[in-house]
Amino acid sequence: MAATIRDVARASGVHVSTVSRTFSAPHLVNPETRNRVLAIAEDLGYRPNRAARALTTGRTHNLGLIVADISNPFFPPLIKAAQAHARLRDYHVFVADTDEDPQVEEELIQTLTKQVDGVLLCSPRLSNRAIEKLGEDVPFVVVNRRLKGMSTVLMDxxxxxxxxxxxxxxxxxxxxxxxxxxxxxxxxxxxxxxxxxxxxxxxxxxxxxxxxxxxxxxxxxxxxxxxxxxxxxxxxxxxxxxxxxxxxxxxxxxxxxxxxxxxxxxxxxxxxxxxxxxxxPTEAAGRTAVDLLLQLVGAGETATPALATLATHLIIRDSTGPVPP
Amino acid sequence: MAATIRDVARASGVHVSTVSRTFSAPHLVNPETRNRVLAIAEDLGYRPNRAARALTTGRTHNLGLIVADISNPFFPPLIKAAQAHARLRDYHVFVADTDEDPQVEEELIQTLTKQVDGVLLCSPRLSNRAIEKLGEDVPFVVVNRRLKGMSTVLMDxxxxxxxxxxxxxxxxxxxxxxxxxxxxxxxxxxxxxxxxxxxxxxxxxxxxxxxxxxxxxxxxxxxxxxxxxxxxxxxxxxxxxxxxxxxxxxxxxxxxxxxxxxxxxxxxxxxxxxxxxxxxPTEAAGRTAVDLLLQLVGAGETATPALATLATHLIIRDSTGPVPP
DNA sequence: GGAAGTTCTGCAACCGGTTGCATGAAACAT
DNA sequence: ATGTTTCATGCAACCGGTTGCAGAACTTCC
Structure with a gap:
């Protein structure tokens, strides 16, 4: 079994709260003690359990990413960028595919809600009303759809x-x-x-x-x-x-x-x-959406929805040419 | 704030344990009580918190899916199938992209371990030794790589x-x-x-x-x-x-x-x-991998690794033709 | 009518962390 | 020497569930 905070506490002769603080508020613990605890934790292969932490803090450090169809070639770059961006901010991301089914979408959001700090909705199929309703439970960022009162990422x-x-x-x-x-x-x-x-x-x-x-x-x-x-x-x-x-x-x-x-x-x-x-700009959209979402998560109740519009550009290749004579 | 089990208990005049059982062991509670609790839960919009549940049961009902590169067109169908299959079995899936970097891969697995019941490794870049080491902490299924002593899905x-x-x-x-x-x-x-x-x-x-x-x-x-x-x-x-x-x-x-x-x-x-x-057979590989993984998860310590080899087939289109004279 | 089961529910400890408060010791000010 | 801060740590309650155990109420059986 993996080491818990209590194992570390026992092994280093301090109270669990000290171990806890060593990880989540290091400045509150004596450098000497801290180093000892860290060394022992390392030794025991201890890693804080995020789920347990989430229980008290209310922050899961997880995001949900919901798309209509993963295998539509439009989405993978967005998913990839969002996931990479989230990782840099120490967030993990659940990816779910609704198969274009609004019902599945709703159910997915509901079951995911408790496990995430926020949800990224890409090209949702759900009705506006349904989305607004669900938005009461968890912060949302919507990509590719205009929705009043919600953070939105649009591509121009x-x-x-x-x-x-x-x-x-x-x-x-x-x-x-x-x-x-x-x-x-x-x-x-x-x-x-x-x-x-x-x-x-x-x-x-x-x-x-x-x-x-x-x-x-x-x-x-x-x-x-x-x-x-x-x-x-x-x-x-x-x-x-x-x-x-x-x-x-x-x-x-x-x-x-x-x-x-x-x-x-x-x-x-x-x-x-x-x-x-x-x-x-799918990659940019993924990154921006994550940024907006984390901003929302950080702000708590006082959050104000933001709107990001991303520029598109033309790539000229071979399927266009001068008008025939 | 979302309703908790205690809110439901209070509202229906029963103990929390009864509410808990209503959801996780319905046969242990009187149908009458059960229905009342269910109605009130429904009313309050109560949904069990999976993270909290995981704390005592040790089952998160989450899987991790790690791929080298989401935007490589080979992977999305696999991800999609795995995710859909997992959803039917009431599992959520974290998707992570390693960007082909073994270091990222390792770190990802480590931080994910506590939050999942098992991990699907697709075309891993990590050394065999590293994978075996990590496999001590969490059940693995490896796709597209032969690894002794581990459940494996190969395509023929x-x-x-x-x-x-x-x-x-x-x-x-x-x-x-x-x-x-x-x-x-x-x-x-x-x-x-x-x-x-x-x-x-x-x-x-x-x-x-x-x-x-x-x-x-x-x-x-x-x-x-x-x-x-x-x-x-x-x-x-x-x-x-x-x-x-x-x-x-x-x-x-x-x-x-x-x-x-x-x-x-x-x-x-x-x-x-x-x-x-x-x-x-990428879709089949995704589904099979999830099956093997859940099998492993269900079996606990006694798990025996399985090997699945999936058939490939030829699709004849227009890039092949008779040998020129 | 009492013993022996069943069935249902409550109690309380526990999972792995976090955190407000209290306490003791050391550092500083007067 | 005393009073006041500051710093480091411990205590214990809590987050939202689960579960072994015990007891109450109700059946069943002799």
């Missing part, structure tokens, strides 16, 4: 869409389609709002569509029917699917139609043509 | 390599290259052992190589110099890189050279040509 896809369209305009494109995402998506709405606000282009909005490779593939005919020279897709998976669909129909990318995606997921760098895309 | 890449080569032979290929992975890799060794044991082919082993897209790209010249008609790569990333490198040199895949990868990661399904590959 509106500006990303603008950058993409400007890039297309520079290449001479004027008739541009926006391949929209799922109906309720905040991201999708941001993109179309931004696109609609741009002057000098003729915009067709196609969709809603399923945000998958298949969704893009299925939209190929609609794109052709729209008679455009360039397409901005809701995400890279759709863009990849679209390129594939166009290819099947003998339409060259970017020869006849230019395609821009959003996300900058790994596969986009590996397909041919390599995808021009709006890069989402 | 040897047979995968055989299947791939047989497929190539059916297509008429005889001069085949194996693009090896990193020097110390168990997987790489399994593959080359299997390939060497096959009759009727002329095998060139090229490498070791970095197991990345870049590693594959950089190997293009070596492949051409080897004068082969087909290549089996250590993993999909390398295969994709190789296809790219060959393309740059005007060599058609599969027209002049066929390429087979290993892993079946998402990008391989999206590149063109779509990659023929040996699918690794």
């Amino acid at each position: 896809v509106g500006n990303g869409a603008r950058l993409a369209i400007e890039h297309l305009m520079t290449l001479g494109h004027r008739r541009i389609a926006l391949l929209a995402g799922p109906a309720g998506s905040w991201t999708s709405r941001e993109m179309s709002d931004a696109a609609r606000a741009m002057d000098g282009i003729e915009l067709s909005i196609l969709g809603p569509n399923s945000p998958t490779e298949h969704g893009g593939l299925a939209a190929a005919d609609a794109v052709l029917a729209a008679d455009v020279t360039a397409v901005l897709a809701y995400n890279d998976l759709m863009a990849i699917g679209l390129v594939e669909g166009l290819d099947e129909r003998g339409v060259e990318v970017p020869g006849r139609i230019s395609v821009v995606g959003v996300d900058d997921i790994v596969p986009g760098r590996l397909t041919r043509p390599k995808l021009t895309t709006v890069a989402m | 890449v040897g047979n995968g390599a055989r299947l791939a080569i047989e497929h190539l032979m059916t297509l008429g290929h005889r001069r085949i290259a194996l693009l090896a992975g990193p020097a110390g890799s168990w997987t790489s060794r399994e593959m080359s052992d299997a390939a060497r044991a096959m009759d009727g082919i002329e095998l060139s082993i090229l490498g070791p190589n970095s197991p990345t897209e870049h590693g594959g790209l950089a190997a293009a010249d070596a492949v051409l110099a080897a004068d082969v008609t087909a290549v089996l790569a250590y993993n999909d990333l390398m295969a994709i890189g190789l296809v790219e490198g060959l393309d740059e040199r005007g060599v058609e895949v599969p027209g002049r050279i066929s390429v087979v990868g290993v892993d079946d990661i998402v990008p391989g399904r999206l590149t063109r040509p779509k990659l023929t590959t040996v699918a690794m």
